[in-house]
Amino acid sequence: MHPFIKHCLFAFVVVLLASCTSAPQSAKPRIALVMKSLANEFFKTMQDGATAHQQTHAAEYELIANGIKDELDVARQVEIVEQMIAQQVNAIVIAPADSKALVAVCQRAQAAGIVVINIDNKLDAAVLAERNLRIPFVGPDNRKGARLAGEALAKQLKAGDQVAILEGVPTAFNAQQRKAGFEDAMKVAGMNIVSSQSASWETAKANQIAAALLVEKPELKAILCANDSMALGTVAAIKAAGKAGQIRVIGFDNIQAVRQLLKDGQVLATVDQHGDKLAVYGIEYALEVLKTKTVPADKETAVDLVTKEVLATN
Amino acid sequence: MKQSTIAASPNRTAAWHSILLQYAGLLFALVLLVIAFSFKTNHFFSLTTLHTISNQIPDAVLLAVGMTLVMIVGGIDLSVGSVMALSGAVLGVCLVQWHWPLLPALAACLLTGGVCGLVNGLITVRWKLPSFIVTLGMLEVARGAAYLITKSQTMYIGASVERISSASLWGLSLPFACAIVAVIVAQFALTRMVWGRYAMAVGANEDAVRYAGINPRPIKVAAFTLSGLLAACAAVLQCARLSSADPNAGTGAELQAIAACVIGGTSLLGGRGSIISTFFGVLLIAVLGAGLAQIGAQEPTRRIVTGCVILAAVILDVYRARLASEK
Numbered sequence: 001m002h003p004f005i006k007h008c009l010f011a012f013v014v015v016l017l018a019s020c021t022s023a024p025q026s027a028k029p030r031i032a033l034v035m036k037s038l039a040n041e042f043f044k045t046m047q048d049g050a051t052a053h054q055q056t057h058a059a060e061y062e063l064i065a066n067g068i069k070d071e072l073d074v075a076r077q078v079e080i081v082e083q084m085i086a087q088q089v090n091a092i093v094i095a096p097a098d099s100k101a102l103v104a105v106c107q108r109a110q111a112a113g114i115v116v117i118n119i120d121n122k123l124d125a126a127v128l129a130e131r132n133l134r135i136p137f138v139g140p141d142n143r144k145g146a147r148l149a150g151e152a153l154a155k156q157l158k159a160g161d162q163v164a165i166l167e168g169v170p171t172a173f174n175a176q177q178r179k180a181g182f183e184d185a186m187k188v189a190g191m192n193i194v195s196s197q198s199a200s201w202e203t204a205k206a207n208q209i210a211a212a213l214l215v216e217k218p219e220l221k222a223i224l225c226a227n228d229s230m231a232l233g234t235v236a237a238i239k240a241a242g243k244a245g246q247i248r249v250i251g252f253d254n255i256q257a258v259r260q261l262l263k264d265g266q267v268l269a270t271v272d273q274h275g276d277k278l279a280v281y282g283i284e285y286a287l288e289v290l291k292t293k294t295v296p297a298d299k300e301t302a303v304d305l306v307t308k309e310v311l312a313t314n
Numbered sequence: 315m316k317q318s319t320i321a322a323s324p325n326r327t328a329a330w331h332s333i334l335l336q337y338a339g340l341l342f343a344l345v346l347l348v349i350a351f352s353f354k355t356n357h358f359f360s361l362t363t364l365h366t367i368s369n370q371i372p373d374a375v376l377l378a379v380g381m382t383l384v385m386i387v388g389g390i391d392l393s394v395g396s397v398m399a400l401s402g403a404v405l406g407v408c409l410v411q412w413h414w415p416l417l418p419a420l421a422a423c424l425l426t427g428g429v430c431g432l433v434n435g436l437i438t439v440r441w442k443l444p445s446f447i448v449t450l451g452m453l454e455v456a457r458g459a460a461y462l463i464t465k466s467q468t469m470y471i472g473a474s475v476e477r478i479s480s481a482s483l484w485g486l487s488l489p490f491a492c493a494i495v496a497v498i499v500a501q502f503a504l505t506r507m508v509w510g511r512y513a514m515a516v517g518a519n520e521d522a523v524r525y526a527g528i529n530p531r532p533i534k535v536a537a538f539t540l541s542g543l544l545a546a547c548a549a550v551l552q553c554a555r556l557s558s559a560d561p562n563a564g565t566g567a568e569l570q571a572i573a574a575c576v577i578g579g580t581s582l583l584g585g586r587g588s589i590i591s592t593f594f595g596v597l598l599i600a601v602l603g604a605g606l607a608q609i610g611a612q613e614p615t616r617r618i619v620t621g622c623v624i625l626a627a628v629i630l631d632v633y634r635a636r637l638a639s640e641k
Contacts, residue, residue, distance in 0.1 A: 040562075044466040170613055195610045203468065203560045204552065211366040212607030216357050229468055229560065236556045240369050240479070241362070257470035257558055 028062050029090040029290050031283055034080050035067035036095045036120070041255055042275050043067065043095065046120070049276035050283060061287060064089065074098045081105045085112050091286035093279065095120035099173050103127045106135055115289050117296075119282040121173050136289075136296040138282045140273040142177035142252075143184070145303035146226070149250045150185025152269040152305055153222055156248055159190035161221040164213050166206050166234065167198040168226040175201075178226040178252055186224075194220070199230050206233030214241045222248040228258040228270055235266045254306050262308055269307045277301070332638070339634035340578065340594040343627050344601065351605035358608055369479075369555065371600045372489035373398070373548035374570065375593060379500050380431075380541030381571040382592045386504070387530075387537045388517040388584025389445035393434060393452035394545045394571055395564030400456040401427040402549035406469035406559030416474055424546045430456055431542015435535035445538070453568070460561040469559045478554035489551040496544065501589040513537060517584025574599055577627045579635070598627060 033050055035043050047065055054063040064084070068076045077097045084092055085108060092109055094116065096102035103123055106116050110133070118137045128135060157163070165182050168175030179196065186193055194217050199206035210223060214237060223238075225231040231251030238247050244266070251258055254272035261267040281301050289296050304310075352359035377394050384391040404426045408419035434452050438445045483491040504510035515523045516530040523530050553559050576582065577598055578591030602623055606616045 041467045197607065197610060198613045200613075202562065202565070203556050203558065204563060207556055208370055208603055209607040211370065212363075212604045215360065215362045215366055215604075216355055216608035216610075218357065229562075232468065232470070232558050232560075233556055236558075237366075239476075239557075240555070241366070255468060257468040260470050260472060 028060065029287065030062045030064065030087075031091045031093060031286055032084040032087070032089040033063060033065040033279055033283070034077065034084065034092060034094040035065065035279070036077075036097050037068060037070045037073075042253060043120075045275045046095070046279045050279035053280045053283065061283070063283070068097060074101045077102065078105045081109060085109050085114065088112075089114060090290055091115040091117065093117045093119055093282040093286055095279075096123055097121075099124040100127050103131065103133070107131055107133055110135070115286055117282045117286045117289070119278055124173075134295065136285070136298050138285045138299045138301065139278060140301050140303045142174045142273070142303075143181040145271040145273055146178040146181025146224075146252060147185045148181075148303065148305045149252065149269045149271050150182045150224060151189070152307060153224065153248055153250050154185055154189035154191065156268065157189070157191060157221055161191055162194045162217055162219045163191045163222040163224060164194055164217065164220055165196040166209060166223060166225045166230045167196060168201045168230075170198050175226055182224045182226075191222075199225075199233070201227050201229060203229045203233040206230035207237050208233075210234040210237035211240065214238065214243060214247070220247060222250070225249060225251045227251060228253045228255040228267075231258060231267050231270070232261070235261055238266075259311065262306065262311055265308060269305055272304045272306050274302060274304075335634070335638050336588070337591065337594060339630045340591060340598065340627070343623075343630055344594065344598055347598065347601050347605065347623070351601070351608065355605070355608045358605060363604060363608075367597075367600050367604050368490045369487065370604070371596055372493035373552040373555070374567070374574070374596050374600065375493040376496055376544045376548040376551070377564075377567055377571040378574040378592045378596050379496050379589055380544035381568075382575050382578070382580050382587050382589055383500065383504075383513070383537045384445070384541045385572075385575055385580050385582065386517045386584060386587045387513050387534045388520065389438065389534065389537065390449065390572070390582070391431075391434065391538065391541045392446065392449040392568045393430065393456055394541060394548075395567030396453045396456035396460065397427055397430045397542055397545040398549040398552065398564040398567060399561055400430065400460040400463075400549075401546035402553045402559040402563055403460040403464045403469075403561055405475070405550060405553055406471055407463050409471050409474055410469050416477070420550060423550055424543060427546020427549065428539055428543040431539040431545070432535065434542065435538030438538065439531045439534055457561075464559065464561040466561055468561070470557065471553060471559060472557055475550075475554040476557055478550065489554065492547065492551065496547070497589050497593050504587075504589060509533065509536065514585055517581075517586070519585070570599060573624050577624060577631070579631050595627075598623070 035047055037043055050065060066080045074097045082105060092114055099121055109116050116135050118135050119139050122137045123135055163186060165179060167179050195213055197209055199209050210233060213220060223234050225234055228251040231249050234249050238244055248268045250268050251270040254270045258267055258270055285299060380394060381391055401423045405419055405423040408414040408422050430452060434449050437443060438448045479489055481488040512528060512533050516533050520530050552563060574595035575592050577595035580587030580592060602620055606619060
C-alpha cells in the first residue's frame, strides 16, 4: 500500500474512534432542527434565531441544526431525517421541503419514539390522515397574512380596479396559501384580478413578468407579490416603465431590503411572520411535549401587517 | 473613383447575401414569434414592449457573449450565473456596508468576476481538465461565497446604482448601449483580430494549432477570463436594474446563456460561432419570455413552450446551414 494512503487511512480511523468515544451522553434533551434551503434569507434568519435561542437556554437542550442546498433537494432532506433517527435525538423540528414526500420518514421517526414537530410548510393533511398520523404543526397562517396585506391594499383602491398577483413556486403550500389570501381580500373588496402568474419567488423573474404586465394591462392599479424579493423586482419594473407612484405594490416576509421601499411608499405593505422566531416556537413546543408527554395539537403563531406607519412607531 | 465603386458592388451584394442568409433563420423565427404574440395579445406589438425588452436583455446578452467566446475555444462555462451573483454581492457589500464610492466598488466587482474567470481558465489549462467540471466547481464556490458575504440576504442598494440604469448614451439606455458595444467589439475581435482567429482555430483543432507553433493556452485562459469579466459587467447591470443585489441572482442563467448560443448556431464542440447570432438567440428568448408573460401563461405552459421554441430554432438552423452550403 502506498504510504500516503496508509497515513490517510490511519488518520481516518483515529478521527472515527475519537468521534465515537467523545459523544457526550448528557441528560439534556437533544433536538434536531431540519431546515429547508439555508441559501434562502428567510430560513437563514429562522436558523440564526434558533441558534441564538439555544445559546441562552444552553442548560435546557442541545441543538443539531441541518439544512439542504436548495428547496428542491427533497431526497437530501429525507437522508438528514434518517441520520437524525440514527443519532437517536429526542425531538425533530422540521420545515419539510415537500409536504407529501417527507411524511413517510417523519412517520419512521415517530415510530422510533422521537417527538416530531412540523414548522413552516405544513405536511399534507390528506396524506397524514391516510397513514393515521398526527404531527403537530406550529406556524403562521399564510392565508391570513396575505389577506391582511390585501385588505390594507384594498383601502387604497376603488372597487373594480385591475390588480395582478405574482405567485411563488406553484407547488409550495405557502405559495398557494398566500395566493388564496390575496384572492380572498380582492374578492371581498370587489377588485378585478386580471392576471396571476408565478415568478418563482425570484427578483429578476418578477421584474421580467411585472414589466410585461405593465405593457399588456395599462389600466393596472396594483401588483400583489407573494414575497418581498418579488416585490423588489416589481418596484424596479414600475420605475423603469415610468409609472412610479401610480401602481401599488404589496409584499410578504418583511425582509431587510424592503424596509427603505416601505418608508418611501414604493411598497405599501408587507407581512411579518416573525421568521426569526418560527424555529424557536417549534423548539419550545417540542420541549413542552417532551416534558408533559401529551399528544399535541397544532399551534398558530402570529402574523402582523407591516406598513410605513408600523415602521415609524417601532 | 466611380469605377472602383461599381467594380466593388457585385462583390458587396454577394457579401450582403451571405450575411442575410446567415441570420435569416433566426430573423424568421423572431418575426414568427412577434407575429404570433401580436395576435394573441392587445399590446405586444408596441414601442413599450420593445422598450421593456431592451431593458431586460443587457445582462443576458453579456453572459451569452462570454459563453460564446468560451464555447468557441471548445469549452463551456457553467459558472456564469454564480459568478454574476458573487460579483453583484461584492458590489452590494462595497456600497452598502463599506460605504465605498461607486467607482472603486465597480472596480472590485469587475475584479471579482475577472479573477473567477481567470481561475477557471488556469485550472482548465494547467491540469488539462474538462472545463465542464472545473466551472461546475466554480459554480458551487462562487454561489457559496455570494451567500457568505451577503449573509444570504438580498441587499437593497438604491440610488447609487440606479444612476447606471437611468443614464443614456446615444439615445439608448446605458445598459443597452453596453450590451451593443460588447456584441460589436466581441464580433470584431472574433472575426478581424488575430486572437479571434486563433480562438476559432483552437476550438476547431487544438493540436493543429500547437503544431503550427502557436501556444493555445493563453488563448483559452483569455476566453474564460473574459467570460468572468462579462459576468461581472452583467452583475452591475442587473443590480442597477433591480436596485438590489440578490445572492440567488442568476440561478440557471448559465443554461439560458448556453441556449442562446446554441440557438445562434454556436457549436458545442467549439470552432464555430458568431456573437451577432448569439445576440439574436438572446433576443428570441427575451421576446418569448415577454410574450408569454403578457399572455399570462402559467409555469407549465411557459416551460413547455420555451423548450419547444429552442428546439424549433435549432432545427430551423440546420436547414439554414444546408441552404448556405449548397450555394
